[in-house]
Amino acid sequence: MLFQGVSSLSLDAKGRLSVPTRHRDVLTGQFEGRLTVTRHPEGCLMVFPRAEWEKYRDKVLALPESAKWWKRILVGNAMDVDMDGTGRVLIAPELREAAALTKEAKLIGMGNHFELWDKTTYDEKEAAALVQGMPDALKDFTF
Template sequence: MFTGASALSLDAKGRLAVPTRHREALLAACEGKLIVTRNHEGGLMMFPLKSWETFSAKIAHVPMHLQWIKRLYIGHAQPCEMDATGRVLIAPELRAAAELSNEAVMLGMVDYFEIWDPAKHAAKEALDLARAGSSASAEAFKDFVF
């Protein structure tokens, strides 16, 4: 289970170092084989191979009128592999799409990761927090027990 936020740097080649706390689990789960793709909010998603297979199988069966979803997630998917030092090369096309330059925020999302430009992540989080008090959010959480 992947959780937590990490501030990361991208090197000149576009590689980011996976946080140490996740490396062993990724090696055990998928031998460091990962898939990185775009998300619909302007960030990236990074999946261990097994999680990608589950996710992409669902996306592959969207109805024809939702083909943009398939194009976005599957069409932009790039395989990558964690190197011996725990770094992952993010393809230039994906870095450009997510507006990543030399810094990134990586969020553990249970069975995958999100990768964001820090400014875009801060703006998205502020918007999400502003929405948290809405009646739609209250309805979504009505059955949760904390």
């Protein structure tokens, strides 16, 4: 299981989004449509298949006491959701507000999870990263 690629999505008036078909089959087949959504430190949301979330959550909870606010932000804001019969997922109002999600969004596959971004925010951050150029960590990477 490896999620990759970008999908442009629209949230409906109730805050639901339709999971793209290319991911829906894996999420329903391997993970029974069970997901967990939480905040990301960079201003988006992370969407995990529940089994992957549980691994991530255990790592977060093992962090030292000095990271207790990040434990609160990441674990305290996590919400379990299930895809409905048509492949939609409800994003809670608190999480939509935290990520400034309105209608237009981008779902980015990041390996074992997804990032869910407000479209405008993502486009602005991507443009800034391109202007800034490659970080040193990528200087020896062959493209």
